Amino acid sequence: MSKIVILGAGIAGHTAASHLRRKLPKEHEVLVVSPNHNYQWIPSNIWVGIGRMEARKITFPLAPLYKRKGINYKQAKVVSFHPEGDADHPPYVVVEYVYGEQRGEKEKVTYDYLINATGPKLAFDLTEGLEPGSNDVYSVCTYSHAQHAADGLEKLIQKARNSEKPLKVLIGTGHPKATCQGAAFEYILNVEKELRRRKVRDYIQLKWISNEPALGDFGMDGMLLSYGGEPMTSNDMVEMVFRDRGIEWILGAGVNKVEKGEVHYENLAGEQKTEPFDFAMLIPAFSGHGFKAYDKTGEGITDKLFKGFMIVDADYTPKPYEEWKVQDWPETYQNPSYPNIFAPGIAFAPPHSISKPRKSPNGTEIFPSPPRTGMPSGITAKLVADNIIDSIKKGKTSLEHKGSLGNMGAACIASAGYGLTSGSGISITTYPIVPDYQKYKTTGGRNIKKTFGDIGLAGHWVKLALHYAFIYKAKMKPFWWLIPE
Amino acid sequence: MKKKITKAQKAYMQNPIIQFFKFIYLNIRILLIVAGGHGGTRK
């Protein structure tokens, strides 16, 4: 009998746990350790953040589902890794309970296989004054943050109705190396539509502020896509949408401080600038959790496991942008020092950014970190689960299932306004996620047949359909596994 | 000159009948691209 411990119950952890439980006989234990008691479908936070969807529609409690399905669950957070075990224990992690009578207690949890799916730490602390709700700045990264943002937006709308002077909304990234521009992009378009619906749009100026060097970079160096059968860059597409909706923009902005009603940033020209606002939503930096690791004698071995995020089968050799290859990206998400440890989803350390690194003349790095969205998080978690299942069944390590971000497609269905008949969505697919400049030499590293963009009401319906399909799947309802990741 | 979304294009983007067929088309196309397989890049 094998024991598989999964750290984290987000998209990656929950996907891995569900597939392992479905495919492994009951004599093998599947244990999830995660501090959150609710599963949340993060992509729909955007609608919670404008007050058009209740948080309960995007969450459900994990404990009853896991109990029904035979998945063990501890509401706890991992605090340290001991991949060699100690004199009395096989490999283990130390976890600390965060809820109930056991709250604050620590426990050694042993494992045969470990899946680290702890995602990112939302590093608000890396930007002074960015803490959500302080200084009129909000976040939509969790459902509670999003609820809070909806309250802030409502206050802004009321204020706009009675204000003599125009108000200003600022949405984008809150750190020079933040990622997840896609979420901020969706949010600004949804806020714009909501302000129109509430008839206050004319009194509010909307501005995009981002560390991207150009619109439509999305942390992926932008893309050449086919739009209505014609080639178009993501830069032109986003500019077309922003102009259509009267949204202004500031690019190459490394936000370093937020004060009440003011954002301070350095731009790529090295200038220190300030931008006033009445309501802001800024995505924080995503960092590793700062976990520590120890060998069997208690010596620190953190650098064998972590490089901010967890080290996997990537090529981390530092090299200039021109020498980056798609082959640098991991395929199996296995830690090279401890083959029974894996890190799918956002938890793995990327070998380098996808966007070209840029510095201001003052030496400040201002460019997006690589995004790792929901679909690749699910796909990488499933392939890790499949490799563990094969290894258990064959009695030896099996790594047949592979999935590099350089050989995988992603779809970004960006909501551009809520409403069954008046809504809109911008659907963008990208193949591959990490550009392969050798294979697709003339089309910016992407397969133009599989990289396309579309704008319209159908995109909103697709996003809604995905919302319902993925929550159905996460609840492990009948035939859930037929829905792809 | 950057592209603009024209009035006619807007009407097309919000026409529920056209968009219903677009919805089916998009679902199939996205499914084929995303669920159409993945793999390694090294030999």
Ligand SMILES: Cc1cc2nc3c(=O)[nH]c(=O)nc-3n(C[C@H](O)[C@H](O)[C@H](O)COP(=O)(O)OP(=O)(O)OC[C@H]3O[C@@H](n4cnc5c(N)ncnc54)[C@H](O)[C@@H]3O)c2cc1C
């Ligand atoms: C607002 C927003 C909108 C988005 N929209 C989209 C979209 O439309 N499409 C898309 O594809 N992607 C989208 N994304 C990205 C997507 O949400 C992420 O790619 C995905 O959630 C990553 O999954 P993950 O499991 O790796 O990490 P997470 O979902 O962050 O899960 C991490 C898990 O680890 C747990 N954890 C944290 N610390 C510990 C610890 N110490 N011990 C144990 N467990 C721990 C957490 O509680 C959580 O359960 C969006 C992201 C945001 C923020």
